[in-house]
Amino acid sequence: MLDLGYPRDLVMTGAIFGLAAFIWAGWAQENPPTHVVWRVVLAVLSAAGLALAALSVPLAIKNWRTPSAIDPHSAGFVFYVIVFWVEVAVAIVLAIIATRAGRSDLIAPLILAIVGIHFFALAVVFGQPVLHLAGALITAIAIIAAFLPREVAAPSFWCGLFAAPIFLAIGAWCLIAGRSALTGPAA
Template identity: 35%
Template sequence: MLTDFARDHAFTIAWFGLMALVWFGWGQEDPPTRWRWRLGVGSALGLVLLGVFGAAVGLRWSEGSALEGRYHWFGLLVLVELLAAGIGCAVLWRRERRRWTAWWVALVVALHFVPLAFLLDDWSLVVLGLVQFGTLLALLPRLRRDDATTSRLVGPVMGVTLLGFALVSVVVFLAKTGAPW
């Protein structure tokens, strides 16, 4: 993350840790046996980042944020994201295409990073969103050939990209700000 706001930086690391845990967890819905321990390790690393940097957010809560004066836009972005994911999932369920739920939610998440980059004044989020978007599109042929739930591949892809971004952000945070506490 490339921001001047330590609180935003810490929050993003903690949030991406949580989301990595969630995506690795969703990937455990139907993984190949040899992937299970890796998904567990990814979830555990996400949990550690959540704990350490969640505490850092609490310690820095009174510091500034790029969202000052723009919280309403952030709320609107989250609302639109939730509606897009929810409506898409409902349509997939109704059309008996439930196995595509993870892919659809991941696509919405990847695309939401572009407007989020504007709100947080952090263009690195655009890079993350584009990497996720491109990877999700690249997975389509394989997912179409298989009848398995899309979470089998999408969960690890989203988990790895979020965890990787968070770990790079930790290095940047330590170099710019120092210890999280």
């Protein structure tokens, strides 16, 4: 499920997914359940995301000149850039529509769904099958989070609570595999 052909890309995925875990666990703080344990869980997820990013970034920088699957002159890259900007526009439009409809509580699940869908385009650009898994799981979480009980917590809480561990698990997997491929078994 991991293509080890471009280990630097895997390490960068670890960094980006660490940052994503941090961001989503932070957004989950919007309106979590009242018991303090949930704030602690979210703080741990945030800290783990920062730690994953902190472990990944130096290794990515050190190996920045190694090959990458992303070729700015390829059709795949052009496709991804177009998809990215369409996603940004869709996210803005959906956030405006949700807000005007008095459903700003749906913004987090809508954005998370867009993030999940975006991984399918990334999987094509990077030739990395694990991004299909990330896309499927994150999109499913977004859909489920939109329907979980609001009287318990905001949809943003559900998005962060369930998406952050997915980002952490896949990001750590990518970092470990990329690090191993870059540095060899003695690392």
